[in-house]
Amino acid sequence: MKCLIWVLLLTFSLTINAQQSNYTTPECEVINGIDDNNQNKKFIQGLDNWLFTEKQLSVNTEISDDAASMLAELNQQFKKRGSTLILVPVPRRNIVYPHKIPVSANFDFEIAKNKYLDHITTLKQLGLHVADLTSMFSTKQSQLFFKRDFHWRPEGAKVTANLIKEYVKDLPVYQQIKKQQVLTHSNGIYGLESKLQKRFKIHCQDQGYPKEYHKLYQNVSSDSEAENALFEEDEISDVVLLGTSFSAIPRLHFAGFLSEAMQAGVDNYSVAGGGLVVALTQYVHSTEFKNNPPKLIIWEYPATNIKASMFALALPKLEDKSCDLDSVISTNVQLKLGENIVAYNGGEDFKKMKQKQLLFDVNFGNKAVKEFKLTTHFVENRKINRKIGHSRLQEMDGHFLFDPSVITAEQELHFLALAINVTDPEWVGTKVTTKVCSKEL
Structure with missing residues (x-):
């Protein structure tokens, strides 16, 4: 019976992929550059059915001098509690797939790439641990990010998890983490119609793009008979994930892939829609952090401008001010x-x-x-x-x-x-x- 289900899922997936590969970008000449009044953004139709907004082609990833000081202090405060902080600035899809952006958009890949590299360099100069995701720039994998949504696909989440493991495995903290064999299994298919393409459809007289399909995943422990649970609910992990919607959306399965790559439990405190520091601020105020600081904190965020004001609530708590x-x-x-x-x-x-x-x-x-x-x-x-x-x-x-x-x-x-x-x-x-x-x- 299970074999039949997998055959049906595989057939469905292949059929969907074939349909999408043959799909032609809708003819909507008026849409490019049109102002989306609800979101104050401009649509940009890319090549091969990609869709962007003007904001998504932004190259701003600067770290102010004040913010740099805050980040350095943040890192020191975590160290005092025995926690190693790993930053994961996720490159935007505009520098991972620049060839999908039309020439008319005047997007400068070299400027965008160099700003991202400067962002990484600044963090390293502050003595911070930064996972290296620059190999995504030269990837030949075509499905790391969605074509019509700014998030990564599960495939991109998995690649990132493995790159983080490659960085962390050489740090002393990795040997201190409790290990457990973890496996990832596919257990379904999901069709995404992003908010962006829904807005496009409204402006383009109901002519839009198809859903983007991807596999769904779950984790199981190899030494457990239960297929729907990895760890006991009351077990505290040595690894904590703080992130944005890239980490918080369950179907993207980033925490699961990270657990598999690290071969360890991962407690996910990420917050969708919270921006750069909401998950961080919320976590440092939690009783979980106060009573059980983790050995490793992985902080995921889409690379963006970092301002000192973002840390106004987090640092006093970490510094035990009152x-x-x-x-x-x-x-x-x-x-x-x-x-x-x-x-x-x-x-x-x-x-x-x-x-x-x-x-x-x-x-x-x-x-x-x-x-x-x-x-x-x-x-x-x-x-x-x-x-x-x-x-x-x-x-x-x-x-x-x-x-x-x-x-x-x-x-x-x-x-x-x-x-x-x-x-x-x-x-x-x-x-x-x-x-x-x-x-x-």
Whole structure:
């Protein structure tokens, strides 16, 4: 019976692949360069049925000087806890398959490739471990990434997992990891119609591309009779994966391929839609990390610009900073609609404090709060508006301790006040405790 099922799956897969290889790009002359109003992006039809947006052809992968300092400190803090951090900056599909981009798009492969290489060089100069994925540039494999979605296919996830293993196997930490024989099996087929091609279809009068099919996978331990479980639920692994949707989407199976390549259990704390640092921030605030720091942390992210402000919530937690003692300002406020001053450095109690000397601690009575808008007012008659947190954060518990000095332009300004702007009536009446405290320089 199993043999019959595999034959049917194989026949179905071959039929689908044949259909797609014979498919002709839809004639939609008006689509190239058209503004997609819902996403504020422009479509670019590639060769061989590839589809891009203008944003997906971006070459921005710079690391600011402030961010570089933050990354170096982040690495040191993990080391103090006995964790080795491996960064995995995933190259964009525009530099893996540049020949699929039309000449009319004016995409410069050399510039994009060199910016990615500069990104890697900067990380290495900071003393960080970086998995080498540059072999993807010269790959002859045609299915590492989807044609009409920016994610990698399972094939790309598997190649990446093996490249990470090649890098890690020469590090001392690899010998410290508990090993277990792990196998990967295919157990089905999935047809993807990406959000991008759905939007294309709307703009192109219902004329669109076919689904992209790929195999589904599962892992089993070779010494286990259970085919649907690899490890006991309460078993803690030595390897933790922090990543984006590339790691979080189950059908792409990156964590599974990584477990097979490493021959070890992998605990996946990745967050889809969380950007570069949400998984990282969420994890360092978790009780799992506090009680059981892993031996190896693998941090996957699509190569992009890295800014210091991204680490405002993660670093204070890693550095064990706190405003519980010796706070300069401490207030309790019940929120109302409009601007709410939650901390004020004025009157007879005014203290001359530069932004770079401070930490802010904002604790909401509503533990479900994951993000909020904060305005910092300065003595120099300036103010900065920013969003703190992220809608994907799950572990903050309504409590936000953050370093406001991550932006260089603000470091020398003198602190005056903090304000939370409330526009949602559901926030009215929420209690918030705010503390401002000094940090060691």
